[in-house]
Amino acid sequence: METLENSNQKPLSVKEWLKTLLLLAIPVVGIVLLFVYAFGSNENPNRQNWAKAYLILVGIILALVIVGFIIFGSIMAATMAANS
Structure with missing residues (x-):
């Protein structure tokens, strides 16, 4: 079993998380x-x-936003083309 002697293995303090x-x-x-x-x-x-x-979560959210913009943009383009 691994010990927590190494400073990189210790849990982060509240002060370190705030920083x-x-x-x-x-x-x-x-x-x-x-x-x-x-x-x-x-x-x-x-x-x-x-x-x-956190990086994975940001990547997923960014991908969803891009897909949303593409869908919204294509709907707007179709609407504008239909009204012309």
């Missing part, structure tokens, strides 16, 4: 940090898994 969330609130820095947290080799596994899950 993480505040940094992610900065627009460009947040996106870069998500990738660093998700794919960095020296990251806490808790933060690393959270960042990967």
Whole structure:
């Protein structure tokens, strides 16, 4: 069984989570940090898994928004073509 002696294996404190969330609130820095947290080799596994899950969720939402725009755009184009 693995011990929590390594500092990267310890659970993150509330202070560390607040720091993480505040940094992610900065627009460009947040996106870069998500990738660093998700794919960095020296990251806490808790933060690393959270960042990967967050990136997957953002990817799914972005894909749904793009599909929605395509559907809405095609409906609008069809409507405009029918009215011409």
